Amino acid sequence: xxxxxxxxxxxxxxxxxxxxxxxxxxxxxxxxxxxxxxxxxxxxxxxxxxxxxxxxxxxxxxxxxxxxxxxxxxxxxxxxxxxxxxxxxxxxxxxxxxxxxxxxxxxxxxxxxxxxxxxxxxxxxxxxxxxxxxxxxxxxxxxxxxxxxxxxxxxxxxxxxxxxxxxxxxxxxxxxxxxxxxx
Amino acid sequence: xxxxxxxxxxxxxxxxxxxxxxxxxxxxxxxxxxxxxxxxxxxxxxxxxxxxxxxxxxxxxxxxxxxxxxxxxxxxxxxxxxxxxxxxxxxxxxxxxxxxxxxxxxxxxxxxxxxxxxxxxxxxxxxxxxxxxxxxxxxxxxxxxxxxxxxxxxxxxxxxxxxxxxxxxxxxxxxxxxxxxxxxxxxxxxxxxxxxxxxxxxxxxxxxxxxxxxxxxxxxxxxxxxxxxxxxxxxxxxxxxxxxxxxxxxxxxxxxxxxxxxxxxxxxxxxxxxxxxxxxxxxxxxxxxxxxxxxxxxxxxxxxxxxxxxxxxxxxxxxxxxxxxxxxxxxxxxxxxxxxxxxxxxxxxxxxxxxxxxx
Numbered sequence: 039x040x041x042x043x044x045x046x047x048x049x050x051x052x053x054x055x056x057x058x059x060x061x062x063x064x065x066x067x068x069x070x071x072x073x074x075x076x077x078x079x080x081x082x083x084x085x086x087x088x089x090x091x092x093x094x095x096x097x098x099x100x101x102x103x104x105x106x107x108x109x110x111x112x113x114x115x116x117x118x119x120x121x122x123x124x125x126x127x128x129x130x131x132x133x134x135x136x137x138x139x140x141x142x143x144x145x146x147x148x149x150x151x152x153x154x155x156x157x158x159x160x161x162x163x164x165x166x167x168x169x170x171x172x173x174x175x176x177x178x179x180x181x182x183x184x185x186x187x188x189x190x191x192x193x194x195x196x197x198x199x200x201x202x203x204x205x206x207x208x209x210x211x212x213x214x215x216x217x218x219x220x221x
Numbered sequence: 222x223x224x225x226x227x228x229x230x231x232x233x234x235x236x237x238x239x240x241x242x243x244x245x246x247x248x249x250x251x252x253x254x255x256x257x258x259x260x261x262x263x264x265x266x267x268x269x270x271x272x273x274x275x276x277x278x279x280x281x282x283x284x285x286x287x288x289x290x291x292x293x294x295x296x297x298x299x300x301x302x303x304x305x306x307x308x309x310x311x312x313x314x315x316x317x318x319x320x321x322x323x324x325x326x327x328x329x330x331x332x333x334x335x336x337x338x339x340x341x342x343x344x345x346x347x348x349x350x351x352x353x354x355x356x357x358x359x360x361x362x363x364x365x366x367x368x369x370x371x372x373x374x375x376x377x378x379x380x381x382x383x384x385x386x387x388x389x390x391x392x393x394x395x396x397x398x399x400x401x402x403x404x405x406x407x408x409x410x411x412x413x414x415x416x417x418x419x420x421x422x423x424x425x426x427x428x429x430x431x432x433x434x435x436x437x438x439x440x441x442x443x444x445x446x447x448x449x450x451x452x453x454x455x456x457x458x459x460x461x462x463x464x465x466x467x468x469x470x471x472x473x474x475x476x477x478x479x480x481x482x483x484x485x486x487x488x489x490x491x492x493x494x495x496x497x498x499x500x501x502x503x504x505x506x507x508x509x510x511x512x513x514x515x516x517x518x519x520x521x522x523x524x525x526x527x528x529x530x531x532x533x534x535x536x537x538x539x540x541x542x543x544x545x546x547x548x549x550x551x552x553x554x555x556x557x558x559x560x561x562x563x564x565x566x567x568x569x570x571x572x573x574x575x576x577x578x579x580x
Contacts, residue, residue, distance in 0.1 A: 117266075118266045132391075137389055156455065159400075
């Protein structure tokens, strides 16, 4: 998708503005986003852009929070006390547990930032090896499934879908076992 | 005792900038390759949420692991940016050993191998930022080296990791492999032909970014551009590295073909801009950093194209670093105003080129 302002560069940033209570969504390239930042006086620095992505994926529209601050509920990580507002303003997390606490806000943002949703690659030696290997396999199968669907090869897609579901169930089971083992 | 806590960066200044020291480079277009891994220690708050106590605990754990594993060799240098002078901090930045974020952190530390190829930043955005920098296009070699460091440190430190999301980092844009691979390229012909915007657009589709070094946005000083991966989740390390390698090969090919076209069709224009740039460097008495970098870039292009009889590329490389504000002030042994910097910059460039006059 091309930038909505210059119509030249690839749009890499998705911005949502609220003007007069109306939401306006825009897809911009980095230089036009920076120019708009200067115009509006809003700080869209590199980390704040991440913050914007989370806001977009959140369930509560920003204006609702502004109008009814007394009803505003905020997620807080019990482990490091990192707050949702800190995630929104800095685009950063406070500890490993924050990934679980803020997962509802992070999922869509992660999809926009990365090519995949599951880790494929190195694992710390000797830790979580089996589960990690399954996740790698799952990511590979999901990629093949998307490819099969794109090629309209529905017979293969059906087989792959079953394999994906089966592996997902096994991963969840092992993950639960590991968690209860840790506790 | 294998670590030396340094009060300044004099130890670095006495040795050449290793990432620029590539005598056997296959392509003069790729200046250097860099691989960075982000890691956090399990159970500790990430630096954005940590306090001085947790940060110093992390620093002590990392130092112990680095000493035990000898990942930076038998002897290495340690710097505490908060206790360094501004000029020393700038030297670390200009030598690409530290990020500007590290230099602003109060509890940050930097451990550097004696050959300056390997560095470990502590308490930057993440607890650990491992870095390997090599001259020329050596992404695979960088990865092999950093992988060894990572394995060794992981045997002593329990890293924050999740089966689905991979290595957990303070910023979700690094989660997964937490790997940032980049190459610094010298692209004067592509810039002259206004191809950088097209490159930016093409790379964005592949999830890669190109940005100017020290410039704003896509603008660059000295036609130096850094190409790096953006996505860290969903692809393995070797996949990320080989994709970036393939893209860089194509960029090199494009830059080379544009250089050849310029030589064939606009030879006089090219000779003129290279000659004027050499003249500026050789005879100026006031030289801003922008002028210096841009003129050095054109002279480097001239050397690459064989337009100089005897000017050594190594001298041009050295000057690229020597004209930096931090290096200038270290050489002058005092703080310099902007005007003084411009005069001193012009002086050292004049003298260096006078000694090695290609004419």
